[in-house]
Amino acid sequence: MxxxxxxxxxxxxxxxxxxxxxxxxxxxxxxxxxxxxxxxxxxxPPIKESIKKYIEDGYFSYGPAEGLYEFKQAISNWYKRQHLADCNPEFILPVNSAAYALFVVMKTILKEGEQAIIPNPVDFLFRKSIEYAKGSAIPCEVNMDTAEYDFIELEQKINSKTKAIMLCNPNNPLGKSYTLEQINKLKSFAKKHDLWLIADEIWADIYYDKKVISVLNSSSIPYEKTVVISGLSKNFGLAGLRIGYIISPNNTFYRKVLENSLHQSTAFGLSPLAQAAGISALSECxxxxxxxxxxxxxxxxxxxxxxxxxxxxxxxxxxxxxxxxxxxxxxxxxxxxxxxxxxxxxxxxxxxxxxxxxxxxxxxxxxxxxxxxxxxxxxxxxxxxxxxxxx
Ligand SMILES: Cc1ncc(COP(=O)(O)O)c(C=O)c1O
Missing domain, CATH: 3.90.1150.10 (Aspartate Aminotransferase, domain 1)
Incomplete structure (x- = not known):
């Protein structure tokens, strides 16, 4: 190896x-x-092989707006195997990059003038996706050693316009992930204030001594308004294939993200070739x-x-x-x-x-x-x- x-x-x-x-x-x-x-x-190597195999018959037809079922299933299996989470493949939407997933989710959650809390520091895509949805990004400082929110400051930042708390799990740029207790604390906080918890877990497969704990881990407290965004740019180095996905908690939210993705208009969508590579990455690598x-x-x-x-x-x-x-x-x-x-x-x-x-x-x-x-x-x-x- x-x-x-x-x-x-x-x-x-x-x-x-x-x-x-x-x-x-x-x-x-x-x-x-x-x-x-x-x-x-x-x-x-299996990813290269899957791409060669896909191109063999020379067809590059339209794919399904909701993504190839086999890819949705592969993502669900991945989360089960790697992150001990049960995700219904029916509620997973493959999209064109994790960046786009953030934009679609924020568009789905926020109306103009509404707010979402973001960690400070965090990747600029968090702010950009909120502002794209005409919302306001409200930065809340995290501990530079643990990436944990300061819950006193968090409480002060919540008002009637706040709709979501965002988490970068693990945090880019800090390179820090969260304990189960920290995840539960944040989920309880979101629940208490009836806020969406949006976790970007694109980095969750790159860990060292201990595995990253997903917000969907089945030992964490259940919270229906939890959404995960991820992709295959970091773990499998597929940034140029622009593979991302959204794990919705239920069918209602899934239908809304599907509508906001504009996949059904054919203006957007994840290429079936990229999905073939994604299936291989998540099942053979x-x-x-x-x-x-x-x-x-x-x-x-x-x-x-x-x-x-x-x-x-x-x-x-x-x-x-x-x-x-x-x-x-x-x-x-x-x-x-x-x-x-x-x-x-x-x-x-x-x-x-x-x-x-x-x-x-x-x-x-x-x-x-x-x-x-x-x-x-x-x-x-x-x-x-x-x-x-x-x-
Ligand atoms: C936290 C985070 N989210 C999203 C992205 C974007 O990923 P993608 O290449 O799938 O758009 C990055 C890329 O660095 C990232 O660090």
Whole structure:
């Protein structure tokens, strides 16, 4: 399995043509991008085979608006097997990316002027999806060590316009997941205030010592107004196939998200080719994913050691994702430091700050370590060898 995650298996020529979104294809040759969370490794072999098999007969006809039943079933089985959750496949809607899933769900829940609480920090998609629905995103600070909401602040932010609390489980950028007690506490809070609990679990399969606990885990307290959003960009590196899904709690909500997705108008929908790849990922690639997690565990240690010994970043712990979000020791704007590192060391990172992860992320930077040991070591060496120029 190790060969899948070796340096020899990273095809930089292909990445320079295909990896956009702040990665290899958008930087001049020679820059190492530890930016957007997208692995540097090719996908698991069964996924490639499933795509070849799908194209064999030469038909690329319309797929069903509700998604291929086999894919819905594969997602339901995945949640059962990996996350100990019972999800009715009839209520799962495959959509074109987790990002789009967020937009559709927020459109379904919010009317103009209504509010949803989001963690601060969190990925910018949370705010964008709420604002797309003409709602207001209300950031509520989370503990930077545990990603847990402050329930006193949370209580103060609730008013008659509040319709939902959002959770990023695990949190991007913090790389923190939640205990069963923390999930139950949040579910009880949402229940008490009759709010939707929307959990983005796109990172839930990338964990280290302990499994991430889903908000749908059958040992957590049941709460009907819980919706899960996820996708296959992070666990199986399929970002370019744009595979996402929405797990609805019941048929009424499912019908509403289906309507808001515009799938029935044929204007949108998840390509059947992507769904064929998704079926393979969720049913034939457990060993590959285990190998990926094992490799990432080593890259996490490598990255943590870099951060600890850097002299300009505070040491940081994480239990999930392939992201590291250290605090910068000096008084310097995150964007400025990241720009200096790019200019001086030829390594691209993601800055903290309002444009990316809400206000509390200012003074931090994000490193994505889903790469080979050789690439990461080279990137860290480049930064270390020139650090006197930016600290
Ligand atoms: C928390 C979170 N949600 C959603 C997404 C977007 O995923 P997709 O590629 O499926 O749109 C990301 C991507 O980084 C993410 O971190």
């Amino acid at each position: 190790d060969r899948f995650f070796s340096n020899e298996n990273v095809n930089i020529d292909a990445l320079e043509k295909k990896a956009f979104n702040y990665r290899w294809a958008v930087h001049p040759k020679g820059i190492i991008p530890l930016t957007a969370a997208d692995p540097d490794f090719p996908v698991a 457990d060993d590959w994913l285990n190998g990926f997690r094992k490799h990432l565990g080593k890259m996490k240690t490598l990255s943590q050691n870099f951060v600890k010994n850097s002299g300009f970043l505070h040491p940081v712990e994480s239990d999930s994702t392939y992201l590291m979000f250290p605090k910068i020791r000096q008084e310097i704007n995150s964007e400025e430091l990241v720009k200096n590192i790019l200019d001086i060391s030829n390594v691209a990172l993601v800055p903290g700050g309002n444009n990316w992860f809400e206000s509390k992320s200012e003074g931090y930077l994000r490193i994505c370590y889903a790469s080979s040991e050789a690439i990461l070591s080279e990137a860290f060496e480049r930064i270390n060898s020139k650090k006197e120029f930016f600290i």
